[in-house]
Amino acid sequence: MxxxxxxxxxxxxxxxxxxxxxxxxxxxxxxxxxxxxxxxxxxxxxxxxxxxxxxxxxxxxxxxxxxxxxxxxxxxxxxxxxxxxxxxxxxxxxxxTPEPTPSSGPYLLPLREDTEKALGRFFETRLRLTAAPADLEARGAFEDSLFTLCVLMGRPCAAEALHEAVQYTES
Known part of the structure; x- marks a missing residue:
């Protein structure tokens, strides 16, 4: 008992x-x-x-x-x-498990040139952070570039924003 x-x-x-x-x-x-x-x-x-x-x-x-x-x-x-x-x-x-967000929505897309610039900055800051992982400035720049992509693409998740930005610039 x-x-x-x-x-x-x-x-x-x-x-x-x-x-x-x-x-x-x-x-x-x-x-x-x-x-x-x-x-x-x-x-x-x-x-x-x-x-x-x-x-x-x-x-x-x-x-x-x-x-x-x-x-x-x-x-x-x-x-x-x-x-x-x-x-x-x-x-x-x-x-x-969060509900998936639709990949394309009724929202406004940024200019393709702005997206390309943001992606270029992201890849540059990623290389810089990879070269010096302990550099706080490199980490801050990397996080800023990710945040910019999230805002630009209207996504709360950095991976989704990056994926959508790449898809948008390649289309």
Missing amino acids: TASIPLARGDEARPRSDETGTAQMPSDRAVQCAVGTLMATTPATAREAERILSAAAARASLPETILAAAVLDAARGIPVPARAERALRQAIRTAR
């Missing part, structure tokens, strides 16, 4: 024991506690944690209450079924 820590004061938060001697928590309370656990361990907002729990339950073909109990068991160090653990890991991985 596992010992449990009460989550709040009063008997409503204490797990109930069933006839097998294992601790059972009311299902709605278990879901709330599992959402809180996911919020703390993922980290995620309450809405994201609820989506993760729902997606994992659907993926594992289990009711949310059963998966919530598995999340709470895992937090207590009790082994959980592999199917539930795999489904939960996949749901968390999916929630953490």
Whole structure:
């Protein structure tokens, strides 16, 4: 029999024991506690944690209450079924993966000459940084050139901005 820590004061938060001697928590309370656990361990907002729990339950073909109990068991160090653990890991991985941004959008593109200049500056600063990795000025110039590409191409990710700038100048 596992010992449990009460989550709040009063008997409503204490797990109930069933006839097998294992601790059972009311299902709605278990879901709330599992959402809180996911919020703390993922980290995620309450809405994201609820989506993760729902997606994992659907993926594992289990009711949310059963998966919530598995999340709470895992937090207590009790082994959980592999199917539930795999489904939960996949749901968390999916929630953490950012949605892809469209490669072409309804935004204005910069002048091709400006993009070529920014790319040239990027490649120059990259060579300079490669030659002297400890040079703080070289690192600053490299980061500035990356930032310029991000702003110019309207992308938050430097790799995406670089890729799109190269594609734009080659087309």
